[in-house]
Amino acid sequence: MIENVKRYTDYNTYLRSFYNERIQKITVDAGLSCPNRDGTLSRKGCIYCNAKGSGSGLFNKGLSIKEQIDQGKIAMTKKYKAKKFLAYFQSFSNTYAPVTTLNEIYAEALSCEGVVGMAIGTRPDCVDDDKLDLMASFAKNYLVWLEYGLQSIHDSTLALINRRHDFDCFKKAVEKTRNRYINVCTHVILGLPAEDKSMMLDTAKTLSGMGINGVKIHLLYVIKGTALDKMYLDGDYECLSQDEYVDIVCDFIERLPKDIIIQRITGDPHSDELRAPLWAGRYRETFNMIQKILEQRDTYQGKKAED
Numbered sequence: 001m002i003e004n005v006k007r008y009t010d011y012n013t014y015l016r017s018f019y020n021e022r023i024q025k026i027t028v029d030a031g032l033s034c035p036n037r038d039g040t041l042s043r044k045g046c047i048y049c050n051a052k053g054s055g056s057g058l059f060n061k062g063l064s065i066k067e068q069i070d071q072g073k074i075a076m077t078k079k080y081k082a083k084k085f086l087a088y089f090q091s092f093s094n095t096y097a098p099v100t101t102l103n104e105i106y107a108e109a110l111s112c113e114g115v116v117g118m119a120i121g122t123r124p125d126c127v128d129d130d131k132l133d134l135m136a137s138f139a140k141n142y143l144v145w146l147e148y149g150l151q152s153i154h155d156s157t158l159a160l161i162n163r164r165h166d167f168d169c170f171k172k173a174v175e176k177t178r179n180r181y182i183n184v185c186t187h188v189i190l191g192l193p194a195e196d197k198s199m200m201l202d203t204a205k206t207l208s209g210m211g212i213n214g215v216k217i218h219l220l221y222v223i224k225g226t227a228l229d230k231m232y233l234d235g236d237y238e239c240l241s242q243d244e245y246v247d248i249v250c251d252f253i254e255r256l257p258k259d260i261i262i263q264r265i266t267g268d269p270h271s272d273e274l275r276a277p278l279w280a281g282r283y284r285e286t287f288n289m290i291q292k293i294l295e296q297r298d299t300y301q302g303k304k305a306e307d
Contacts, residue, residue: 007294008253008301011263024082026072027090030105031059034092041164047227069112087118095122099130117143124148124173125165136180147185153203157192185214190248191240192220204255216264219245221280223273239277246289258302
């Protein structure tokens with residue numbers, strides 16, 4: 001485990017161990033879509049996802065990938081004094097395009113001065129051998145993370161939230177990716193409808209044995225205009241309280257092996273889109289509460305990984 005002041009292996013410390021300086025992510029909008037939005041699987045999307053798909057909208061404003069990165073570098077240099085960067089393809093599914101198109105957008109990002117790697121957010125049903133081979137070719141010279149949205153290991157939950165893939169699809173994608181020495185990060189969401197604490201911790205236990213490299217832990221919050229928003233307004237969904245979420249995150253962290261990089265421990269919604277819970281907008285407060293509970297328990301990542 002990387003030694004740091006936190007009780008878990010965090011992403012910033014992991015990056016510093018490679019480059020001996022701060023590495024800052026710059027979010028990139030490549031203008032790609034999602035099979036769960038364009039009608040291939042569905043037009044509804046996941047119940048918590050709005051039409052922006054967590055995107056910045058910069059592509060639709062006419063900014064090229066290089067222009068987005070150059071703009072981001074100015075902000076990140078000013079705020080963090082960063083000199084090296086990761087291009088983060090975040091919005092929608094960033095492997096959902098022909099290989100020739102993907103090659104162009106990845107190469108454009110990596111050609112920018114100061115960019116040392118990239119993180120690619122996607123779905124496990126949007127990769128194939130050719131796309132993975134392409135990413136593996138970049139991984140020879142750059143840091144490459146492939147981030148798979150999973151959210152839960154439970155097929156009943158995946159069906160309820162309209163993911164339109166099952167857990168077996170995720171397992172197969174991870175196996176193919178790991179065989180190419182690409183870093184795998186998995187996104188999970190705590191507080192999904194019909195999931196109790198035991199089911200959420202089952203996700204942690206199962207992921208622990210899959211050889212993944214990183215995890216992002218998110219809170220399920222309600223974004224205005226989504227299917228989840230209607231469920232919430234109709235009284236069919238109740239959000240986790242802040243204390244409940246903090247407690248579950250700490251339990252989740254205890255069950256992850258020490259060598260898994262925890263890249264995120266809660267979400268950070270846009271205030272103008274957030275319906276509930278309102279405490280979800282207080283990122284720093286929730287972050288500090290998690291640190292405090294870990295200290296009070298005198299616990300740490302991996303303490304219960306073998307349970």
